[in-house]
Amino acid sequence: MTNQVAVTSALRLTMDHAVVPQLARELRRADDFIRLAVVGGYNALAVAPVRELAPESRGVFIGTAFGPLETNFQSLGSLINDGEGQISPTLFSHSVYNAAAGYVARLLDFRGPALTVTDYGWPFLLALEEARLAVASGRVERALVLGVEVYSELLADAYCRSFAGREVPWHKGAVVWVLDRAGAVASRLARLESVTVSGSPCATGDYLTREAERCRYAGRELTPDRHTLAAVESLSDLVNILPPGSADEVSWECSASFGKAVVRLAV
Amino acid sequence: MTYQNPLDISSPQIAITGLGAIAAGGSSAVELWRNLAAGVVRCGPVPEYLFRTILNFPVFAAPQNCLSERARALLAETCPEFRAESVSRTILLAVTAAAEALDQAGIGATGLRQLRVGIALGTTVGCTFHNEEYYIAWRDNLAPDLAPVHYYLGGNVAAALHRLLGTSGPALVVTNACASGTDAIGIGRNWLAAGQCDLVIAGGADELSRVAYNGFASLMLADTVACRPFSHDRQGLNLGEGAGVLVMERQDSAVTRGGKILGRVRGYGSAADAHHPTAPHPEGRGLKTALAQALGEAGSEQIVLVNAHGTGTKANDQAETAALASALPEANAAAIVSTKGFTGHTLGAAGGLEAIFTLLALRDGFTPGTVGCSELDQGFAVRPLLQSEGRSLSGRLGLSQSLAFGGGNAVLILEAAS
Numbered sequence: 050m051t052n053q054v055a056v057t058s059a060l061r062l063t064m065d066h067a068v069v070p071q072l073a074r075e076l077r078r079a080d081d082f083i084r085l086a087v088v089g090g091y092n093a094l095a096v097a098p099v100r101e102l103a104p105e106s107r108g109v110f111i112g113t114a115f116g117p118l119e120t121n122f123q124s125l126g127s128l129i130n131d132g133e134g135q136i137s138p139t140l141f142s143h144s145v146y147n148a149a150a151g152y153v154a155r156l157l158d159f160r161g162p163a164l165t166v167t168d169y170g171w172p173f174l175l176a177l178e179e180a181r182l183a184v185a186s187g188r189v190e191r192a193l194v195l196g197v198e199v200y201s202e203l204l205a206d207a208y209c210r211s212f213a214g215r216e217v218p219w220h221k222g223a224v225v226w227v228l229d230r231a232g233a234v235a236s237r238l239a240r241l242e243s244v245t246v247s248g249s250p251c252a253t254g255d256y257l258t259r260e261a262e263r264c265r266y267a268g269r270e271l272t273p274d275r276h277t278l279a280a281v282e283s284l285s286d287l288v289n290i291l292p293p294g295s296a297d298e299v300s301w302e303c304s305a306s307f308g309k310a311v312v313r314l315a316v
Numbered sequence: 317m318t319y320q321n322p323l324d325i326s327s328p329q330i331a332i333t334g335l336g337a338i339a340a341g342g343s344s345a346v347e348l349w350r351n352l353a354a355g356v357v358r359c360g361p362v363p364e365y366l367f368r369t370i371l372n373f374p375v376f377a378a379p380q381n382c383l384s385e386r387a388r389a390l391l392a393e394t395c396p397e398f399r400a401e402s403v404s405r406t407i408l409l410a411v412t413a414a415a416e417a418l419d420q421a422g423i424g425a426t427g428l429r430q431l432r433v434g435i436a437l438g439t440t441v442g443c444t445f446h447n448e449e450y451y452i453a454w455r456d457n458l459a460p461d462l463a464p465v466h467y468y469l470g471g472n473v474a475a476a477l478h479r480l481l482g483t484s485g486p487a488l489v490v491t492n493a494c495a496s497g498t499d500a501i502g503i504g505r506n507w508l509a510a511g512q513c514d515l516v517i518a519g520g521a522d523e524l525s526r527v528a529y530n531g532f533a534s535l536m537l538a539d540t541v542a543c544r545p546f547s548h549d550r551q552g553l554n555l556g557e558g559a560g561v562l563v564m565e566r567q568d569s570a571v572t573r574g575g576k577i578l579g580r581v582r583g584y585g586s587a588a589d590a591h592h593p594t595a596p597h598p599e600g601r602g603l604k605t606a607l608a609q610a611l612g613e614a615g616s617e618q619i620v621l622v623n624a625h626g627t628g629t630k631a632n633d634q635a636e637t638a639a640l641a642s643a644l645p646e647a648n649a650a651a652i653v654s655t656k657g658f659t660g661h662t663l664g665a666a667g668g669l670e671a672i673f674t675l676l677a678l679r680d681g682f683t684p685g686t687v688g689c690s691e692l693d694q695g696f697a698v699r700p701l702l703q704s705e706g707r708s709l710s711g712r713l714g715l716s717q718s719l720a721f722g723g724g725n726a727v728l729i730l731e732a733a734s
Contacts, residue, residue: 151722
């Protein structure tokens with residue numbers, strides 16, 4: 050492990066982000082999960098340093114808790130309504146978790162690894178660590194890392210019925226980072242030193258409420274909003290405001306009933 | 317395209333010390349290997365214990381009771397409160413395979429608690445919500461009991477294995493469709509090389525589901541009789557279910573604790589076609605890249621066996637053979653086989669099962685031919701083995717490769733211990 054890894058873009062987005070015309074046609078059949086991934090990737094790359102790289106040296110890493118759950122239910126609905134053997138081929142192929150990675154790879158021409166991982170705790174951080182290892186080892190020069198969540202109406206109903214009619218705290222959204230081999234680019238953002246995620250057994254409802262989730266940075270504690278991407282949204286914000294040279298190393302920690310995560314950054 | 321060994325990621329030797337599997341053809345790796353060599357094929361109608369269907373696409377179903385006695389005994393020590401009905405069939409399949417692999421590695425409940433254990437498992441069906449009764453009731457505004465939602469939230473197969481085995485360490489579920497199991501093993505290899513854990517349980521597990529069964533039917537990728545990979549008259553795949561799991565350690569650690577080395581992971585490559593949502597690139601573009609990466613790590617020793625993805629679909633078998641002819645210099649000399657005529661396409665489990673078959677063939681110096689293939693498609697650029705052409709192997713290195721929906725490709729290069 051010899052390469053240092055630079056964060057060269059870190060942003061969050063919602064469904065309000067416009068789809069650029071050159072992608073609109075390609076995304077006309079895409080569901081929200083795929084759309085967020087492609088639009089998020091496009092926007093993150095637009096603000097990352099320009100690099101002339103072979104497509105094979107660029108990799109996509111997606112982490113998600115719930116994946117294309119709504120499309121999954123539409124497939125199920127199609128099976129129930131239309132009968133056996135009649136599921137829409139497009140719906141079925143888009144209900145597979147890695148459909149978004151395939152779209153990103155094709156539309157943004159990333160021909161290195163295209164990895165999708167799933168976890169109910171901090172899926173973006175798991176994808177981020179795999180991306181960091183890939184850049185650090187030299188397997189890729191650039192990694193596009195996405196956390197994408199679109200949830201579903203069924204999940205929202207389960208949340209509201211489980212927790213006494215509370216409003217659903219989540220929104221469709223994505224967190225997107227670009228990692229590059231440090232030294233190959235000039236980045237105004239931090240270097241990514243390590244990502245450690247350890248899980249703990251918990252009540253399954255904790256993955257929805259995330260009530261005990263807390264983030265800590267430089268002696269300050271933050272209670273993120275109660276949804277899967279909230280903590281890493283705050284981490285993305287932090288990466289964007291860390292002043293260069295402010296400290297040798299920054300440790301961002303997040304704890305919850307389902308585990309603990311530590312991200313070490315150097316600025 | 318030439319790839320250098322990327323820095324030191326593969327420098328520490330990563331040893332395989334345990335193998336575990338379950339599929340239609342048997343409830344252990346030992347039984348599966350014996351039945352594969354004997355040409356036993358357990359392909360038939362969807363059993364009622366899985367789901368009812370009016371379609372006539374046969375499947376390769378694992379036994380109804382898929383939790384082995386060995387797994388029950390291990391769980392009695394690691395998770396005494398365990399109830400089989402509280403977890404998914406995918407998790408039961410994974411636990412059965414993991415228990416066999418750990419047993420072979422000589423690691424019991426006490427040993428597990430003393431180690432940092434990484435768990436990387438691939439799945440497709442195992443991460444989705446497919447409870448039809450709940451969905452229908454919810455759609456009809458009937459406020460169904462929420463138990464299936466909590467069952468789904470407890471269904472992450474890697475987290476579940478940590479919980480059931482009482483272990484701690486990295487956990488990851490790979491959802492790269494049909495390449496998931498192969499990628500999971502590659503990721504586990506990387507964790508060990510990076511020193512992130514002491515031992516890895518890696519592979520894949522998947523159960524048969526009505527949605528996937530109907531989805532492949534609607535894509536017109538399923539055959540109505542037992543599949544015939546690489547055959548001139550192949551008509552598609554048969555779905556299957558199962559699990560295939562490796563226990564891996566750094567070789568120096570395994571030797572120190574007295575573990576028996578079964579083989580090594582010598583190379584791993586993973587690359588996207590960036591071509592089409594469901595169809596592979598016709599020349600196997602991403603597979604060629606993944607092959608080049610894995611071969612670059614493995615060095616110059618000759619590959620004598622290729623366990624191909626070999627689903628039996630027109631497009632897969634064509635793309636895969638084209639990529640092998642282009643990217644594997646010894647493709648014409650190597651024994652190229654598919655084992656999907658024995659297991660069916662087990663989706664997220666396929667990479668785990670096929671890595672095990674690769675290693676066992678290299679160990680025994682013999683590979684069975686391609687089950688179901690009696691007459692080759694003459695349009696291929698390489699020549700896979702017919703079912704009747706089992707072959708002796710004179711080297712120790714083989715590769716196992718997977719191609720996936722979405723254009724993912726993954727390759728492992730495995731070495732049998734001498």
